[in-house]
Amino acid sequence: MPFDLETAAHPERLRRVAIDPVSRVEGHGKVTLLLDEAGRVQQARLHIVEFRGFEQFIVGRPYWEVPVMVQRLCGICPVSHHLAASKALDAVVGVTGRGGAHPLPASATAMRRLMHYGQVMQSHALHFFHLASPDLLFGFDSEPQRRHIVGVAEAHPEIARQGVLLRQYGQEVIRATAGKRIHGTGSVPGGVNRLLSDDDHALLKGQAAERIAWAEGAVALAARLHESEPALYRHFGEVPAMMLSLVRPGDGAMELYDGVLRVRHADGSLLLDGHSDQRYLDLIEEEVRPWSYMKFPYLRALGPERGWYRVGPLARVQNCSHIPTPRAEAARQAFVAAAGGAVAHGALSTHWARMIELLYAMEVIAELLDEPALRAGELTASAPRQGGPGGDSEGEREGIASIEAPCGTLIHHYRVGRDELVTHCNLIVSTTHNNQAMNEAVRAVARHYFDGRALTEGLLNRIEVAIRAYDPCLSCATHALGRMPLDVQLSAADGRPLDRLLRDGDGRCTR
Amino acid sequence: MNAAPPPAPRKLRLATVSLAGCFGCHMSFLDIDERLFALIERVEFDRSPLTDLKAVGRCDIGLVEGGLCNAENVQVLREFRAHCKTLVAVGACAINGGLPAQRNHLRIDELLRAVYQQRDGLAAGAQVPDDPELPLPLNRVHPIHEVVHIDYSLPGCPPSADAFWQFLTDLMAGRTPQLGHGLMHYD
Ligand code: SF4
Secondary structure, eight states: OOSTTTSOSOGGGSEEEEEOSOOSSSSOEEEEEEEOTTOOEEEEEEEEOOOOOHHHHTTTSBGGGHHHHGGGGOSSSHHHHHHHHHHHHHHHTTOBSSSSSSBOOHHHHHHHHHHHHHHHHHHHHIIIIIIIHHHHHHOTTSOTTTOSHHHHHHHOHHHHHHHHHHHHHHHHHHHHHHSSSSSOOOEETTEESOOOOHHHHHHHHHHHHHHHHHHHHHHHHHHHHHHHSHHHHHHTTOOOOEEEEEEOTTTOBBOSSSOEEEEEOTTSOEEEEEEOGGGHHHHEEEEOOTTOSSOEEEETTTHHHHOOEEOSHHHHHHHSSBOSSHHHHHHHHHHHHHTTTSOOOOTTHHHHHHHHHHHHHHHHHHHHTTOGGGTSSOSBOOOOOOSSTTOSSOSOEEEEEEEEETTEEEEEEEEEOTTSBEEEEEEEOHHHHTHHHHHHHHHHHHHHHHTTOOOOHHHHHHHHHHHHHHOSOTTTTSOOOSOOOEEEEEEOTTSOEEEEEEEOTTSOEEO | OOOOOOOOOOOEEEEEEESBSOSHHHHHHHTTTTHHHHHHHHEEESSSTTSOOOSOOSEEEEEEESBEEEHHHHHHHHHHHHHEEEEEEEHHHHHHOTGGGGGGGSOHHHHHHHHHHSSTTBOTTOOOOOOTTSOOEEEEEEOGGGTSOOSEEEOSSSOOHHHHHHHHHHHHTTOOOOOOTTTOOOO
């Protein structure tokens, strides 16, 4: 059996418990547990239940539509898809990335980077303040009626206000660079279609210092929560995993817009560095399992059992050599020191790492706002076309790109025919990279909290807390935010109902 | 005998759901930013991103994002309709299927095989997921009005935060919502 608790030997004798759907995540997912007679967990799975098929219906569309279409994969991180597609399609219009004969103009690079760091900031603020903070501030067993942002607004008005305004700032950066807060059009294959206006520049610059201070406050809050219950924060949903992320070529600094792939072992030692995203297929293979629409990627060289890894804030903060902005670097060092030199693998540590990245993104935005290229310069590169009508070669053109989306590494891969229509599209989204790691975290929590104990709402919420820590964003693979009713049914093998736990509209549990 | 003080005006109850959408409509709703705090003075959230309520209770307004792509979406939508006095189709996906409906000219079985069996980098022997835990995908993505009655639609992909605000302000004041020039758009 490849993964502990993934598949039970005799499922027909076990009773089934479902958390359906997993809630306060923006995804359609559900968890099923199979318990034996002694109430021990024999199987635990996170199922992704929605299928949309973007990779296939994009085939046949003109390539220039793609950066706008793929944003509809996810309204939480549309910019990540917008930019990953643009970067991949740069190659299709003959523009080269770093170095190369026909690089992107400095203005386009600056605008895209600004847009991306705005995206990371708004998503991290949403994730921490709107989705996760109620669990952390009120506790996993607190009344569900209170576990929401409205409850936070009542109990901690200043935290809620700063959370809303931090997110707003990120969204305003996106509006100023993409034209619209959600599903904008700022980036095109080969460049961008606008520069930053003077008014927007003044607005963003005027608020930057205060937002940096609030971001520092958010890091301090995450650190404080961690210190208030170190054992819980360290070990809850703890699964040792390899770490994969992009880092800046050369010095391995944190870099979210463009970089090279680096992988560390769970103990922190380096496994691989400087791997080009152009060769992602040499590195990663994906497995399909019958019980989830989300694929399971792993490092090809190590195989599915040993080759799975974690992406996202927790991986990035520990995979990079340093963070190239001063405040976030100081915060990273405090994070490392708190772990006493060991690598942190607990699910809740992700929230602290996420706030360090929020601060980093805010510092990068403030630096970028001083770039003159944002307000003057070329929008798009002119490059000789490769292939295509009037091009100089026959056949298909190919484009591959990666970016660090808020939830982790995102890879887009396209082929475009001579008629300018897409002939192939392959996407590995952040949540998919984390599929095995999330399943392992669910298993760790299930085994620790469920074995032989009575079911309570608080126990069930713990499984969801672990999933939320990774990613409220099952949405790239699928979606739905907000709590849905929880109807947990236990039935005997012959279908006889044994127990049933209902969370009603007020969040009360009944049997 | 002193008269009891008049009861505080009852807050409107609002629920929201995402079916086969991208969550962008919910995000755009959150883009009302600080007006959120003013809104929660007058509106009580039932099941929504802002509360932890799990089931739709009896609601005045239900906002639905996303179309119908599988059997579970249909079930959730019917339940929503049954609980909400006023049901609003929010965004292109709920109104006409939106981008996910681009799959409608393809056969679902071929689509599934293409994604799970014919992509680069798949391990050998990959099969289309078919576990009974997975809800059955529908052959086509449907707009929600094909399955339930809707009272209003709020167009856009997504509708802007100002459009949400105008719409809710009108409803709270008991007026028929009117999206003026600039708030009505389809992108
Ligand atoms: S209408 Fe647009 S923003 Fe809304 S769910 Fe659909 S794709 Fe997302």
